[in-house]
Amino acid sequence: MAVYQRSDLSKLLAAIKQGKPCPVYLVIGDTYLCLQVAEQLAVALIPDPKTRGQSLNLIDGDQEDPLNTLSLLKTYSLFAGRQIVRVSGSKLFDSKEVAKTIWDKAKAAYGKNDTRQAAVHLGRLAAIGQVAVDELAGLSEDDWQSAFAFAKADTSWLGEVLGGMEGATKAPKGSGNDPAEQYMAVIEAGLPEDNILILLVETADKRKKIYKSFLKCGAVIDLAVAEGSSKGARTEQDALLADLVRQTLADFGKTLEPRAVPVLLERVGFHPVAVVRETEKLALYVGDAAQITLNDLMAVVGRTREDALFELTEAFADQDLSQTLLIAGRLYENGVHPLVMVAGLRNQLRKLMLVASFRQGGSPDYVEGMTFAVFQKGYLPDLKSGREQWLNQLPAHPYALYMMFAKAGKYTVRQLGDALAKLLQVEFKLKSSALPPLLVLEHFFWRTIRGDKNKSPRVYS
DSSP states (O other), X not given: OOEEOGGGHHHHHHHHHTTOOOSEEEEESOHHHHHHHHHHXXXXXXXXXXXXXXXXXXXXXXXXXXXXXXXXXXXXXXXXXXXXXXXXXXXXTOOHHHHHHHHHHHHHHHHTTOHHHHHXXXXXXXXXXXXXXXXXXXXXXXXXXXXXXXXXXXXXXHHHHHTTSOTTTTOOOOOSOOXXXXXXXXXXXXXXXXXEEEEEESOOOTTSHHHHHHHHHSEEEEOOOOOSSSHHHHHHHHHHHHHHHHHHHHHHTOEEOGGGHHHHHHHHOSOHHHHHHHHHHHHHHTTTOSEEOHHHHHHHOOOOHHHHHHHHHHHHHTTOHHHHHHHHHHHHHTTOOHHHHHHHHHHHHHHHHHHHHHHHHOSSOOOTTOOHHHIIIIIHHHHHTTOHHHHTTSOSSHHHHHHHHHHHTTSOXXXXXXXXXXXXXXXHHHHHOOSOHHHHHHHHHIIIIIOOTTOSSOSOO
């Protein structure tokens, strides 16, 4: 068969409508995009909605028992016509090739306090390395490299995630035949004529035999989009998102003012499902109007003030001048008062000053570079003794507090005090001078992050 790109879908769907379906389809890419294509395939394979509802079997890859899936594929349907088996998030294509990607997703989920999703990704990682998931943290650096083909990183946070997992999830690898081999045997032997398999995966190791088996016996639909922030990648990403916007608005019989398209994409970022949801929101907002204007978009779509303020204070504390200036400019354009930004920055500096004083004050002694496990089980309980009132001003999540302690190590209490003094000057200027507010803020960012032109040392090293 062949590998199809998003632009080739019309050819694939046309072949189905001409009575030439493939027995198996492998769809690779972003989850939302995969589901969108899977729905298009299902409609083309079984046009009648009622029949499709009876003949579409949906399976979650995280809960899948491959033997049950294969049994279903080999069984003739009780209903006349086609039967579709769709597995979302199949693990058949997981390998060392995608282990680092899965690890990064687990860390990202944990960073958002989504321990359930983090546990799912860790379970996939453990299956790749053929180890029990609760043995991950204990692997030596050599064993980790051998199991996953990338260097072992900080695993101190795994205990918090795995501690809440059910025992069944933590079970070690099982014995028996490889599910991928079983799938290959069934697919290559041939499915019943009207049975169709659709597998959805975010990533796939194209060197695996099962990938070649799908390529030989069916169709592979690769929806992968270039990653990163290079000009080429951004162009490809924006083209895909703009297409989703057009498709979504077409269903509502509306269009979007051309100059508003890049604004929408910039505000939402490369999140296909979010772009679709925001576009739907715009279509509903304008009511009977045929076209959505830039003013409509400005009124409806935007990062929440809380999220954007958090991004501003984090970029400032990380000494990222370009991001700090960019985010502050966006906030100001969106109507956030400069004094609100000052309040957020002051709150962040005060927290860092409090943490810096804990680090330098001793009793208990803070040991530079301590792991999260030591921080959570050893240092933090001693720190809380008699300091509950102070700690109430800091992040409640232990890992977030641990990261703030690490970040505060870049500064001294005096440096943070100097920054607060400069911020007070900013507040006075905003309240009493005729200077442009954004200019006052930008001057402050330059002075504190890059340092005063004629003074040394800098506030931030």
